[in-house]
Amino acid sequence: MLRCLNTSGNFTGNCSDMMVLERQSMRMKWQQEQQYHQNQNFYGDSALGEVVAKSIKPEMGQPTFPSFGFGSPGFESSSAISTTSMAAAEETRNGDSVSEKEKMSSASGKQSLKKRKFDKLHSSKVVAESEKKEKKMKGNGEEGESKITEQNICKETCGATSKGNSKVSEVQKTDYIHVRARRGQATDSHSLAERVRREKISERMKYLQDLVPGCNKITGKAGMLDEIINYVQSLQRQVEFLSMKLATVNPALDFNLDDLFSKEVFSTCGPSFASFGMGSDMNNPAYLLFNNNSGQQFPPSIPETFLDSSCFHQILPSSAYESDLHNLMNVGFDQPRASRAASFLSQPLTGVVEASHHPKMEM
Amino acid sequence: MCDNSLNRMRNTSSVMKREFLRKWMKGLGKCRMMKNNNMSFLERKKAIKLSADLAMASTRTPATRWSRAVIAQAASSQDDGYNKILINHIVGSSPKGKIFSTTSPSSSGLCRSRRILKRRHMVRRVVKKIVSPMVMAKRLVKKRTRILKSLLPGGESMEDDVVLIEEALDYIQSLKAQVEVMRCLAAASHPNTNSYKFI
Numbered sequence: 001m002l003r004c005l006n007t008s009g010n011f012t013g014n015c016s017d018m019m020v021l022e023r024q025s026m027r028m029k030w031q032q033e034q035q036y037h038q039n040q041n042f043y044g045d046s047a048l049g050e051v052v053a054k055s056i057k058p059e060m061g062q063p064t065f066p067s068f069g070f071g072s073p074g075f076e077s078s079s080a081i082s083t084t085s086m087a088a089a090e091e092t093r094n095g096d097s098v099s100e101k102e103k104m105s106s107a108s109g110k111q112s113l114k115k116r117k118f119d120k121l122h123s124s125k126v127v128a129e130s131e132k133k134e135k136k137m138k139g140n141g142e143e144g145e146s147k148i149t150e151q152n153i154c155k156e157t158c159g160a161t162s163k164g165n166s167k168v169s170e171v172q173k174t175d176y177i178h179v180r181a182r183r184g185q186a187t188d189s190h191s192l193a194e195r196v197r198r199e200k201i202s203e204r205m206k207y208l209q210d211l212v213p214g215c216n217k218i219t220g221k222a223g224m225l226d227e228i229i230n231y232v233q234s235l236q237r238q239v240e241f242l243s244m245k246l247a248t249v250n251p252a253l254d255f256n257l258d259d260l261f262s263k264e265v266f267s268t269c270g271p272s273f274a275s276f277g278m279g280s281d282m283n284n285p286a287y288l289l290f291n292n293n294s295g296q297q298f299p300p301s302i303p304e305t306f307l308d309s310s311c312f313h314q315i316l317p318s319s320a321y322e323s324d325l326h327n328l329m330n331v332g333f334d335q336p337r338a339s340r341a342a343s344f345l346s347q348p349l350t351g352v353v354e355a356s357h358h359p360k361m362e363m
Numbered sequence: 364m365c366d367n368s369l370n371r372m373r374n375t376s377s378v379m380k381r382e383f384l385r386k387w388m389k390g391l392g393k394c395r396m397m398k399n400n401n402m403s404f405l406e407r408k409k410a411i412k413l414s415a416d417l418a419m420a421s422t423r424t425p426a427t428r429w430s431r432a433v434i435a436q437a438a439s440s441q442d443d444g445y446n447k448i449l450i451n452h453i454v455g456s457s458p459k460g461k462i463f464s465t466t467s468p469s470s471s472g473l474c475r476s477r478r479i480l481k482r483r484h485m486v487r488r489v490v491k492k493i494v495s496p497m498v499m500a501k502r503l504v505k506k507r508t509r510i511l512k513s514l515l516p517g518g519e520s521m522e523d524d525v526v527l528i529e530e531a532l533d534y535i536q537s538l539k540a541q542v543e544v545m546r547c548l549a550a551a552s553h554p555n556t557n558s559y560k561f562i
Contacts, residue, residue: 204528225507235538242545243412
Protein backbone atom coordinates (compact mmCIF):
# COMPACT_ATOMS: atom_id res chain seq x y z
CA MET A 1 0.00 0.00 0.00
CA LEU A 2 2.70 2.41 1.02
CA ARG A 3 4.86 1.42 -1.87
CA CYS A 4 1.99 2.07 -4.14
CA LEU A 5 1.58 5.48 -2.64
CA ASN A 6 5.25 6.12 -3.06
CA THR A 7 5.04 5.34 -6.70
CA SER A 8 2.18 7.70 -6.98
CA GLY A 9 4.28 10.31 -5.23
CA ASN A 10 7.00 9.76 -7.77
CA PHE A 11 4.43 10.14 -10.38
CA THR A 12 3.47 13.53 -9.06
CA GLY A 13 7.13 14.42 -8.98
CA ASN A 14 7.32 13.55 -12.61
CA CYS A 15 4.26 15.58 -13.09
CA SER A 16 6.14 18.72 -12.18
CA ASP A 17 8.16 18.27 -15.35
CA MET A 18 5.08 18.40 -17.50
CA MET A 19 3.47 21.45 -18.89
CA VAL A 20 1.09 23.64 -17.04
CA LEU A 21 -1.97 22.40 -18.80
CA GLU A 22 -1.09 18.83 -18.23
CA ARG A 23 -0.41 19.53 -14.62
CA GLN A 24 -3.76 21.10 -14.27
CA SER A 25 -5.53 18.18 -15.76
CA MET A 26 -3.47 15.90 -13.57
CA ARG A 27 -4.54 17.80 -10.53
CA MET A 28 -8.07 17.56 -11.65
CA LYS A 29 -7.67 13.87 -11.87
CA TRP A 30 -6.20 13.66 -8.41
CA GLN A 31 -9.04 15.63 -7.04
CA GLN A 32 -11.47 13.43 -8.79
CA GLU A 33 -9.82 10.47 -7.27
CA GLN A 34 -9.94 11.93 -3.85
CA GLN A 35 -13.56 12.66 -4.19
CA TYR A 36 -14.11 9.18 -5.31
CA HIS A 37 -12.29 7.87 -2.27
CA GLN A 38 -14.19 10.04 0.06
CA ASN A 39 -17.31 8.82 -1.51
CA GLN A 40 -16.22 5.30 -0.86
CA ASN A 41 -14.89 5.89 2.62
CA PHE A 42 -18.03 7.48 3.88
CA TYR A 43 -20.35 5.42 1.91
CA GLY A 44 -22.68 5.07 4.87
CA ASP A 45 -22.91 8.78 5.46
CA SER A 46 -25.62 9.73 3.06
CA ALA A 47 -25.51 13.47 3.66
CA LEU A 48 -21.85 13.68 2.90
CA GLY A 49 -22.26 11.52 -0.12
CA GLU A 50 -24.78 13.97 -1.42
CA VAL A 51 -22.44 16.87 -0.84
CA VAL A 52 -19.68 15.08 -2.67
CA ALA A 53 -21.99 14.24 -5.49
CA LYS A 54 -22.92 17.90 -5.75
CA SER A 55 -19.32 18.90 -5.78
CA ILE A 56 -18.70 16.47 -8.59
CA LYS A 57 -21.60 17.62 -10.67
CA PRO A 58 -20.57 21.22 -11.26
CA GLU A 59 -17.22 20.81 -12.95
CA MET A 60 -14.29 19.71 -10.83
CA GLY A 61 -11.77 22.59 -11.22
CA GLN A 62 -10.67 24.47 -8.18
CA PRO A 63 -14.04 25.48 -6.71
CA THR A 64 -14.83 21.86 -5.98
CA PHE A 65 -11.85 21.49 -3.79
CA PRO A 66 -12.85 23.92 -1.06
CA SER A 67 -16.44 22.85 -1.26
CA PHE A 68 -15.35 19.32 -0.76
CA GLY A 69 -13.22 20.31 2.17
CA PHE A 70 -16.07 22.26 3.59
CA GLY A 71 -18.44 19.43 3.04
CA SER A 72 -16.49 17.00 5.24
CA PRO A 73 -16.50 18.56 8.67
CA GLY A 74 -16.25 15.28 10.43
CA PHE A 75 -12.86 14.71 8.92
CA GLU A 76 -10.68 17.41 10.43
CA SER A 77 -7.30 16.39 9.16
CA SER A 78 -8.26 16.11 5.57
CA SER A 79 -10.21 19.33 5.60
CA ALA A 80 -7.34 21.18 7.21
CA ILE A 81 -4.92 19.88 4.68
CA SER A 82 -7.23 20.66 1.88
CA THR A 83 -7.53 24.28 2.98
CA THR A 84 -3.81 24.61 3.27
CA SER A 85 -3.36 23.02 -0.05
CA MET A 86 -5.55 25.70 -1.54
CA ALA A 87 -3.05 28.30 -0.48
CA ALA A 88 -0.03 26.28 -1.54
CA ALA A 89 1.53 26.09 -4.97
CA GLU A 90 0.59 23.45 -7.47
CA GLU A 91 3.35 20.93 -6.90
CA THR A 92 3.07 21.19 -3.17
CA ARG A 93 -0.61 20.77 -3.47
CA ASN A 94 -0.15 17.58 -5.30
CA GLY A 95 2.12 16.42 -2.57
CA ASP A 96 -0.39 17.45 0.03
CA SER A 97 -3.09 15.59 -1.66
CA VAL A 98 -0.92 12.54 -1.57
CA SER A 99 -0.25 12.98 2.10
CA GLU A 100 -3.86 13.65 2.66
CA LYS A 101 -4.64 10.46 0.98
CA GLU A 102 -2.22 8.65 3.22
CA LYS A 103 -3.89 10.01 6.26
CA MET A 104 -7.24 9.15 4.95
CA SER A 105 -6.15 5.64 4.27
CA SER A 106 -4.73 5.33 7.74
CA ALA A 107 -7.91 6.71 9.20
CA SER A 108 -10.11 4.29 7.43
CA GLY A 109 -9.39 0.97 8.90
CA LYS A 110 -11.46 -1.19 6.70
CA GLN A 111 -9.41 -3.46 4.50
CA SER A 112 -11.93 -3.79 1.75
CA LEU A 113 -11.83 -0.08 1.27
CA LYS A 114 -8.08 -0.21 1.23
CA LYS A 115 -8.24 -2.78 -1.47
CA ARG A 116 -10.48 -0.60 -3.43
CA LYS A 117 -8.17 2.29 -2.95
CA PHE A 118 -5.25 0.21 -3.99
CA ASP A 119 -7.04 -0.74 -7.14
CA LYS A 120 -7.84 2.83 -7.81
CA LEU A 121 -4.32 4.03 -7.29
CA HIS A 122 -3.01 1.22 -9.37
CA SER A 123 -5.28 2.19 -12.17
CA SER A 124 -4.13 5.78 -11.90
CA LYS A 125 -0.55 4.59 -12.05
CA VAL A 126 -1.31 2.65 -15.17
CA VAL A 127 -2.88 5.72 -16.67
CA ALA A 128 0.14 7.78 -15.83
CA GLU A 129 2.44 5.21 -17.34
CA SER A 130 0.44 5.03 -20.52
CA GLU A 131 0.59 8.76 -20.71
CA LYS A 132 4.31 8.74 -20.34
CA LYS A 133 4.57 6.13 -23.03
CA GLU A 134 2.54 8.25 -25.35
CA LYS A 135 4.71 11.19 -24.58
CA LYS A 136 7.77 9.18 -25.35
CA MET A 137 6.28 8.02 -28.58
CA LYS A 138 5.51 11.49 -29.73
CA GLY A 139 8.68 13.00 -28.40
CA ASN A 140 8.02 16.69 -28.21
CA GLY A 141 4.68 16.47 -29.95
CA GLU A 142 2.16 19.20 -30.26
CA GLU A 143 0.57 20.36 -27.13
CA GLY A 144 -2.91 19.98 -28.50
CA GLU A 145 -2.39 16.39 -29.39
CA SER A 146 -1.06 15.42 -26.00
CA LYS A 147 -3.93 17.26 -24.48
CA ILE A 148 -6.37 15.31 -26.53
CA THR A 149 -4.89 12.01 -25.54
CA GLU A 150 -4.84 13.05 -21.96
CA GLN A 151 -8.42 14.03 -22.11
CA ASN A 152 -9.33 10.79 -23.73
CA ILE A 153 -7.70 8.98 -20.85
CA CYS A 154 -9.48 11.20 -18.40
CA LYS A 155 -12.70 10.27 -20.08
CA GLU A 156 -11.91 6.65 -19.72
CA THR A 157 -10.95 6.80 -16.06
CA CYS A 158 -13.41 9.25 -14.65
CA GLY A 159 -16.80 9.20 -16.24
CA ALA A 160 -18.08 12.14 -14.26
CA THR A 161 -15.73 14.61 -15.89
CA SER A 162 -16.64 13.58 -19.41
CA LYS A 163 -19.12 16.39 -19.84
CA GLY A 164 -16.73 19.28 -19.64
CA ASN A 165 -13.87 17.52 -21.30
CA SER A 166 -15.90 16.38 -24.26
CA LYS A 167 -16.68 19.98 -25.06
CA VAL A 168 -13.02 20.90 -25.02
CA SER A 169 -12.04 17.89 -27.06
CA GLU A 170 -14.70 18.67 -29.63
CA VAL A 171 -13.35 22.16 -30.04
CA GLN A 172 -9.95 20.71 -30.54
CA LYS A 173 -11.30 18.15 -32.93
CA THR A 174 -12.34 20.91 -35.27
CA ASP A 175 -9.00 22.62 -34.88
CA TYR A 176 -6.75 19.66 -35.32
CA ILE A 177 -8.58 17.55 -37.81
CA HIS A 178 -5.55 16.61 -39.82
CA VAL A 179 -3.60 15.86 -36.69
CA ARG A 180 -6.18 13.41 -35.59
CA ALA A 181 -6.29 11.84 -38.98
CA ARG A 182 -2.55 11.39 -38.85
CA ARG A 183 -2.90 9.15 -35.87
CA GLY A 184 -3.94 6.41 -38.21
CA GLN A 185 -7.40 5.44 -37.16
CA ALA A 186 -9.38 3.68 -39.83
CA THR A 187 -12.43 5.88 -39.63
CA ASP A 188 -10.32 8.96 -39.83
CA SER A 189 -8.61 7.88 -43.01
CA HIS A 190 -11.97 7.14 -44.53
CA SER A 191 -13.38 10.46 -43.55
CA LEU A 192 -10.27 12.18 -44.83
CA ALA A 193 -10.61 10.57 -48.24
CA GLU A 194 -14.27 11.42 -48.26
CA ARG A 195 -13.51 15.02 -47.45
CA VAL A 196 -10.96 15.30 -50.23
CA ARG A 197 -13.46 13.82 -52.64
CA ARG A 198 -16.15 16.23 -51.60
CA GLU A 199 -13.81 19.17 -51.98
CA LYS A 200 -12.96 18.02 -55.48
CA ILE A 201 -16.61 17.73 -56.38
CA SER A 202 -17.46 21.15 -55.06
CA GLU A 203 -14.54 22.63 -56.98
CA ARG A 204 -15.79 21.07 -60.21
CA MET A 205 -19.25 22.23 -59.41
CA LYS A 206 -17.94 25.77 -59.20
CA TYR A 207 -16.47 25.44 -62.68
CA LEU A 208 -19.77 24.12 -63.89
CA GLN A 209 -21.49 27.05 -62.27
CA ASP A 210 -19.35 29.37 -64.33
CA LEU A 211 -20.01 27.40 -67.47
CA VAL A 212 -23.75 26.96 -67.19
CA PRO A 213 -25.69 30.22 -67.52
CA GLY A 214 -28.17 31.00 -64.79
CA CYS A 215 -26.48 28.69 -62.35
CA ASN A 216 -24.87 31.39 -60.24
CA LYS A 217 -27.76 32.07 -57.94
CA ILE A 218 -28.49 28.49 -57.12
CA THR A 219 -27.02 27.01 -54.01
CA GLY A 220 -27.30 23.37 -53.25
CA LYS A 221 -26.15 20.41 -55.18
CA ALA A 222 -29.54 19.18 -56.30
CA GLY A 223 -30.55 22.52 -57.80
CA MET A 224 -27.27 22.88 -59.58
CA LEU A 225 -27.50 19.38 -60.97
CA ASP A 226 -30.99 20.20 -62.16
CA GLU A 227 -29.70 23.23 -63.97
CA ILE A 228 -26.85 21.30 -65.52
CA ILE A 229 -29.16 18.57 -66.69
CA ASN A 230 -31.47 21.11 -68.28
CA TYR A 231 -28.57 22.78 -70.00
CA VAL A 232 -27.14 19.57 -71.39
CA GLN A 233 -30.55 18.55 -72.63
CA SER A 234 -31.11 21.89 -74.29
CA LEU A 235 -27.72 21.72 -75.99
CA GLN A 236 -28.41 18.23 -77.25
CA ARG A 237 -31.77 19.34 -78.55
CA GLN A 238 -30.13 22.29 -80.23
CA VAL A 239 -27.70 19.99 -82.00
CA GLU A 240 -30.62 17.90 -83.13
CA PHE A 241 -32.53 20.91 -84.32
CA LEU A 242 -29.58 22.45 -86.09
CA SER A 243 -28.74 19.25 -87.89
CA MET A 244 -32.35 19.11 -89.02
CA LYS A 245 -32.16 22.67 -90.16
CA LEU A 246 -28.97 22.05 -92.07
CA ALA A 247 -30.55 19.03 -93.69
CA THR A 248 -33.43 21.15 -94.92
CA VAL A 249 -31.18 23.93 -96.13
CA ASN A 250 -28.69 21.77 -97.96
CA PRO A 251 -30.36 18.97 -99.82
CA ALA A 252 -27.04 17.94 -101.32
CA LEU A 253 -24.91 18.30 -98.22
CA ASP A 254 -22.54 20.57 -100.08
CA PHE A 255 -21.00 22.79 -97.51
CA ASN A 256 -17.97 23.87 -99.42
CA LEU A 257 -14.89 25.76 -98.58
CA ASP A 258 -16.38 29.22 -98.80
CA ASP A 259 -18.84 28.23 -96.14
CA LEU A 260 -15.95 27.11 -94.08
CA PHE A 261 -14.25 30.42 -94.61
CA SER A 262 -17.25 32.49 -93.72
CA LYS A 263 -17.90 30.24 -90.79
CA GLU A 264 -14.48 30.85 -89.41
CA VAL A 265 -15.04 34.53 -89.74
CA PHE A 266 -18.24 34.21 -87.79
CA SER A 267 -16.85 31.97 -85.14
CA THR A 268 -14.12 34.43 -84.30
CA CYS A 269 -16.51 37.31 -84.56
CA GLY A 270 -19.45 36.08 -82.56
CA PRO A 271 -21.81 33.24 -81.95
CA SER A 272 -24.35 34.19 -84.57
CA PHE A 273 -24.65 35.89 -87.87
CA ALA A 274 -26.87 38.58 -86.48
CA SER A 275 -24.44 39.80 -83.92
CA PHE A 276 -21.73 39.76 -86.53
CA GLY A 277 -23.55 42.22 -88.72
CA MET A 278 -24.35 44.50 -85.86
CA GLY A 279 -20.87 44.34 -84.46
CA SER A 280 -19.29 45.39 -87.71
CA ASP A 281 -21.67 48.27 -87.89
CA MET A 282 -20.77 49.41 -84.47
CA ASN A 283 -17.07 49.05 -85.10
CA ASN A 284 -17.03 51.26 -88.19
CA PRO A 285 -19.08 54.39 -87.79
CA ALA A 286 -17.54 55.98 -90.86
CA TYR A 287 -18.53 52.98 -92.89
CA LEU A 288 -22.02 53.22 -91.51
CA LEU A 289 -22.50 56.57 -93.18
CA PHE A 290 -21.44 55.13 -96.46
CA ASN A 291 -23.79 52.25 -96.00
CA ASN A 292 -26.59 54.66 -95.30
CA ASN A 293 -26.03 56.54 -98.50
CA SER A 294 -25.56 53.61 -100.83
CA GLY A 295 -28.19 51.45 -99.22
CA GLN A 296 -30.93 53.91 -99.81
CA GLN A 297 -30.19 54.09 -103.50
CA PHE A 298 -30.54 50.52 -104.71
CA PRO A 299 -30.84 47.07 -103.16
CA PRO A 300 -28.27 45.18 -105.29
CA SER A 301 -25.45 46.94 -103.51
CA ILE A 302 -26.35 45.36 -100.24
CA PRO A 303 -24.42 42.10 -100.57
CA GLU A 304 -21.36 44.12 -101.38
CA THR A 305 -21.70 46.27 -98.36
CA PHE A 306 -22.13 43.22 -96.27
CA LEU A 307 -19.01 41.76 -97.72
CA ASP A 308 -17.13 44.93 -97.14
CA SER A 309 -18.08 45.00 -93.55
CA SER A 310 -16.79 41.49 -93.08
CA CYS A 311 -13.57 42.45 -94.83
CA PHE A 312 -13.18 45.38 -92.57
CA HIS A 313 -13.55 43.21 -89.63
CA GLN A 314 -11.62 40.16 -90.58
CA ILE A 315 -8.83 41.24 -92.95
CA LEU A 316 -9.33 38.21 -95.18
CA PRO A 317 -10.14 39.72 -98.54
CA SER A 318 -9.80 37.03 -101.19
CA SER A 319 -11.48 37.39 -104.54
CA ALA A 320 -12.73 33.83 -104.68
CA TYR A 321 -14.24 34.18 -101.27
CA GLU A 322 -16.02 37.37 -102.25
CA SER A 323 -17.49 35.93 -105.39
CA ASP A 324 -18.59 32.79 -103.61
CA LEU A 325 -20.28 34.71 -100.89
CA HIS A 326 -21.87 36.88 -103.51
CA ASN A 327 -23.34 33.83 -105.14
CA LEU A 328 -24.48 32.48 -101.85
CA MET A 329 -26.21 35.70 -101.02
CA ASN A 330 -27.92 35.85 -104.34
CA VAL A 331 -29.10 32.30 -104.05
CA GLY A 332 -30.30 32.82 -100.55
CA PHE A 333 -32.06 36.07 -101.27
CA ASP A 334 -34.02 34.82 -104.22
CA GLN A 335 -37.53 34.75 -102.88
CA PRO A 336 -37.83 37.26 -100.07
CA ARG A 337 -36.07 39.97 -101.91
CA ALA A 338 -38.34 42.84 -101.03
CA SER A 339 -38.53 42.07 -97.36
CA ARG A 340 -34.80 41.57 -97.15
CA ALA A 341 -34.12 44.84 -98.88
CA ALA A 342 -36.36 46.62 -96.46
CA SER A 343 -34.71 44.99 -93.53
CA PHE A 344 -31.22 45.81 -94.74
CA LEU A 345 -32.22 49.37 -95.33
CA SER A 346 -33.57 49.70 -91.88
CA GLN A 347 -30.64 47.94 -90.31
CA PRO A 348 -27.98 50.67 -90.51
CA LEU A 349 -30.43 53.20 -89.18
CA THR A 350 -31.29 51.09 -86.22
CA GLY A 351 -27.63 50.40 -85.80
CA VAL A 352 -26.98 54.10 -85.46
CA VAL A 353 -29.90 54.86 -83.25
CA GLU A 354 -29.96 51.80 -81.08
CA ALA A 355 -26.35 50.94 -80.76
CA SER A 356 -26.87 50.32 -77.09
CA HIS A 357 -29.53 47.71 -77.77
CA HIS A 358 -27.11 45.34 -79.31
CA PRO A 359 -27.40 42.48 -76.84
CA LYS A 360 -31.14 42.59 -76.92
CA MET A 361 -31.26 42.34 -80.65
CA GLU A 362 -28.89 39.47 -80.59
CA MET A 363 -31.22 37.58 -78.36
CA MET B 364 -24.74 36.72 -73.73
CA CYS B 365 -21.88 39.14 -74.21
CA ASP B 366 -20.09 38.42 -70.96
CA ASN B 367 -16.39 38.75 -70.67
CA SER B 368 -16.04 35.19 -69.50
CA LEU B 369 -17.99 33.95 -72.48
CA ASN B 370 -15.78 35.93 -74.79
CA ARG B 371 -12.72 34.49 -73.19
CA MET B 372 -14.07 31.03 -73.52
CA ARG B 373 -14.90 31.62 -77.14
CA ASN B 374 -11.34 32.58 -77.79
CA THR B 375 -9.92 29.56 -76.05
CA SER B 376 -12.24 27.21 -77.87
CA SER B 377 -11.79 28.75 -81.30
CA VAL B 378 -8.99 26.29 -82.04
CA MET B 379 -11.26 23.46 -81.08
CA LYS B 380 -14.01 24.87 -83.26
CA ARG B 381 -11.76 25.09 -86.26
CA GLU B 382 -10.64 21.51 -85.75
CA PHE B 383 -14.20 20.38 -85.34
CA LEU B 384 -15.31 22.16 -88.50
CA ARG B 385 -12.51 20.67 -90.53
CA LYS B 386 -13.38 17.17 -89.43
CA TRP B 387 -17.07 17.72 -89.83
CA MET B 388 -16.66 18.93 -93.40
CA LYS B 389 -14.49 15.94 -94.14
CA GLY B 390 -17.15 13.65 -92.76
CA LEU B 391 -19.92 15.36 -94.67
CA GLY B 392 -17.95 15.09 -97.86
CA LYS B 393 -17.57 11.39 -97.26
CA CYS B 394 -21.29 11.07 -96.59
CA ARG B 395 -22.10 12.78 -99.83
CA MET B 396 -19.76 10.56 -101.75
CA MET B 397 -21.11 7.38 -100.24
CA LYS B 398 -24.79 8.13 -100.57
CA ASN B 399 -24.57 9.64 -104.02
CA ASN B 400 -26.74 12.64 -103.24
CA ASN B 401 -29.97 10.70 -103.12
CA MET B 402 -30.93 10.85 -99.51
CA SER B 403 -34.21 11.41 -97.79
CA PHE B 404 -34.57 14.26 -95.36
CA LEU B 405 -34.21 12.05 -92.31
CA GLU B 406 -31.18 10.34 -93.73
CA ARG B 407 -29.57 13.66 -94.36
CA LYS B 408 -30.31 14.85 -90.90
CA LYS B 409 -28.95 11.69 -89.42
CA ALA B 410 -25.80 11.93 -91.47
CA ILE B 411 -25.24 15.52 -90.47
CA LYS B 412 -25.77 14.83 -86.82
CA LEU B 413 -23.66 11.72 -86.81
CA SER B 414 -20.80 13.37 -88.60
CA ALA B 415 -20.98 16.38 -86.30
CA ASP B 416 -20.98 14.22 -83.20
CA LEU B 417 -18.16 12.11 -84.47
CA ALA B 418 -16.14 15.14 -85.43
CA MET B 419 -16.62 16.66 -82.01
CA ALA B 420 -15.75 13.39 -80.34
CA SER B 421 -12.65 12.93 -82.43
CA THR B 422 -11.40 16.38 -81.53
CA ARG B 423 -11.64 15.41 -77.87
CA THR B 424 -10.80 11.75 -78.18
CA PRO B 425 -7.69 10.96 -76.21
CA ALA B 426 -8.66 13.02 -73.20
CA THR B 427 -12.25 12.21 -72.37
CA ARG B 428 -14.47 9.23 -71.86
CA TRP B 429 -17.62 10.63 -73.38
CA SER B 430 -15.95 11.06 -76.76
CA ARG B 431 -14.78 7.50 -76.77
CA ALA B 432 -18.28 6.43 -75.82
CA VAL B 433 -19.75 8.41 -78.70
CA ILE B 434 -17.44 6.77 -81.18
CA ALA B 435 -18.07 3.36 -79.72
CA GLN B 436 -21.81 3.87 -79.84
CA ALA B 437 -21.64 4.93 -83.47
CA ALA B 438 -19.55 1.90 -84.23
CA SER B 439 -22.00 -0.49 -82.60
CA SER B 440 -25.16 0.91 -84.11
CA GLN B 441 -27.24 -0.91 -86.74
CA ASP B 442 -25.85 0.16 -90.10
CA ASP B 443 -22.35 -0.83 -89.19
CA GLY B 444 -20.54 -0.64 -92.47
CA TYR B 445 -21.47 2.89 -93.24
CA ASN B 446 -20.81 4.17 -89.74
CA LYS B 447 -17.49 2.43 -89.51
CA ILE B 448 -16.34 3.92 -92.75
CA LEU B 449 -17.37 7.31 -91.50
CA ILE B 450 -15.60 6.77 -88.21
CA ASN B 451 -12.45 5.70 -89.94
CA HIS B 452 -12.64 8.69 -92.14
CA ILE B 453 -13.25 11.24 -89.40
CA VAL B 454 -11.34 9.80 -86.51
CA GLY B 455 -8.62 8.56 -88.78
CA SER B 456 -5.40 7.69 -87.07
CA SER B 457 -6.75 6.47 -83.74
CA PRO B 458 -6.46 2.73 -83.16
CA LYS B 459 -9.71 1.20 -84.24
CA GLY B 460 -9.60 -1.96 -82.19
CA LYS B 461 -9.25 -0.07 -78.98
CA ILE B 462 -12.17 2.18 -79.64
CA PHE B 463 -14.44 -0.56 -80.79
CA SER B 464 -13.54 -2.70 -77.84
CA THR B 465 -14.73 -0.07 -75.41
CA THR B 466 -18.26 -1.22 -76.09
CA SER B 467 -18.77 -4.33 -74.08
CA PRO B 468 -22.39 -5.40 -74.35
CA SER B 469 -22.04 -7.74 -71.40
CA SER B 470 -20.99 -4.92 -69.10
CA SER B 471 -23.78 -2.67 -70.26
CA GLY B 472 -26.28 -5.45 -69.67
CA LEU B 473 -24.89 -5.93 -66.21
CA CYS B 474 -25.28 -2.25 -65.50
CA ARG B 475 -28.86 -2.32 -66.62
CA SER B 476 -29.74 -5.28 -64.49
CA ARG B 477 -28.12 -3.68 -61.47
CA ARG B 478 -30.10 -0.54 -62.06
CA ILE B 479 -33.33 -2.45 -62.20
CA LEU B 480 -32.47 -4.21 -58.98
CA LYS B 481 -31.67 -0.94 -57.29
CA ARG B 482 -34.92 0.62 -58.41
CA ARG B 483 -36.89 -2.26 -57.02
CA HIS B 484 -35.07 -1.96 -53.75
CA MET B 485 -35.72 1.76 -53.58
CA VAL B 486 -39.41 1.37 -54.17
CA ARG B 487 -39.68 -1.06 -51.35
CA ARG B 488 -37.83 1.26 -49.01
CA VAL B 489 -40.02 4.23 -49.87
CA VAL B 490 -43.09 2.24 -49.05
CA LYS B 491 -41.63 1.10 -45.78
CA LYS B 492 -40.69 4.17 -43.81
CA ILE B 493 -40.75 7.93 -43.58
CA VAL B 494 -37.40 9.48 -44.41
CA SER B 495 -35.57 12.34 -42.78
CA PRO B 496 -34.84 15.50 -44.81
CA MET B 497 -31.14 14.67 -44.86
CA VAL B 498 -31.80 11.34 -46.49
CA MET B 499 -34.31 12.97 -48.79
CA ALA B 500 -31.75 15.51 -50.01
CA LYS B 501 -29.24 12.78 -50.61
CA ARG B 502 -31.81 10.85 -52.58
CA LEU B 503 -32.59 13.91 -54.69
CA VAL B 504 -28.93 14.37 -55.51
CA LYS B 505 -28.61 10.70 -56.31
CA LYS B 506 -31.56 10.82 -58.64
CA ARG B 507 -30.17 13.80 -60.50
CA THR B 508 -26.79 12.20 -60.73
CA ARG B 509 -28.42 9.20 -62.32
CA ILE B 510 -30.17 11.41 -64.85
CA LEU B 511 -26.95 13.20 -65.66
CA LYS B 512 -25.27 9.85 -66.13
CA SER B 513 -27.93 8.82 -68.57
CA LEU B 514 -27.49 12.06 -70.48
CA LEU B 515 -23.74 11.82 -70.90
CA PRO B 516 -22.53 9.41 -73.53
CA GLY B 517 -20.82 6.59 -71.71
CA GLY B 518 -22.05 7.94 -68.40
CA GLU B 519 -23.19 4.55 -67.16
CA SER B 520 -19.62 3.47 -66.67
CA MET B 521 -18.68 6.48 -64.60
CA GLU B 522 -19.03 5.38 -61.01
CA ASP B 523 -17.12 8.21 -59.47
CA ASP B 524 -18.85 11.53 -59.00
CA VAL B 525 -15.67 13.47 -59.59
CA VAL B 526 -15.12 11.81 -62.95
CA LEU B 527 -18.76 12.29 -63.86
CA ILE B 528 -18.66 16.00 -63.19
CA GLU B 529 -15.37 16.45 -65.02
CA GLU B 530 -16.81 14.68 -68.01
CA ALA B 531 -19.94 16.78 -67.80
CA LEU B 532 -17.78 19.90 -67.81
CA ASP B 533 -15.93 18.84 -70.91
CA TYR B 534 -19.05 17.60 -72.64
CA ILE B 535 -20.90 20.85 -72.06
CA GLN B 536 -18.00 22.88 -73.33
CA SER B 537 -17.68 20.88 -76.52
CA LEU B 538 -21.43 20.77 -77.07
CA LYS B 539 -21.47 24.52 -76.78
CA ALA B 540 -18.74 24.84 -79.39
CA GLN B 541 -20.54 22.40 -81.63
CA VAL B 542 -23.80 24.27 -81.37
CA GLU B 543 -22.13 27.57 -82.14
CA VAL B 544 -20.39 26.21 -85.20
CA MET B 545 -23.53 24.56 -86.45
CA ARG B 546 -25.55 27.67 -85.89
CA CYS B 547 -23.04 29.74 -87.79
CA LEU B 548 -23.08 27.32 -90.67
CA ALA B 549 -26.84 27.26 -90.71
CA ALA B 550 -26.91 31.01 -90.66
CA ALA B 551 -24.35 31.29 -93.41
CA SER B 552 -26.18 28.92 -95.70
CA HIS B 553 -29.58 30.23 -94.80
CA PRO B 554 -29.45 34.01 -94.49
CA ASN B 555 -33.21 34.53 -94.70
CA THR B 556 -33.61 33.75 -91.05
CA ASN B 557 -31.03 36.34 -90.19
CA SER B 558 -32.78 39.03 -92.12
CA TYR B 559 -35.90 38.12 -90.18
CA LYS B 560 -33.95 38.38 -86.96
CA PHE B 561 -32.92 41.90 -87.80
CA ILE B 562 -36.43 43.20 -88.06
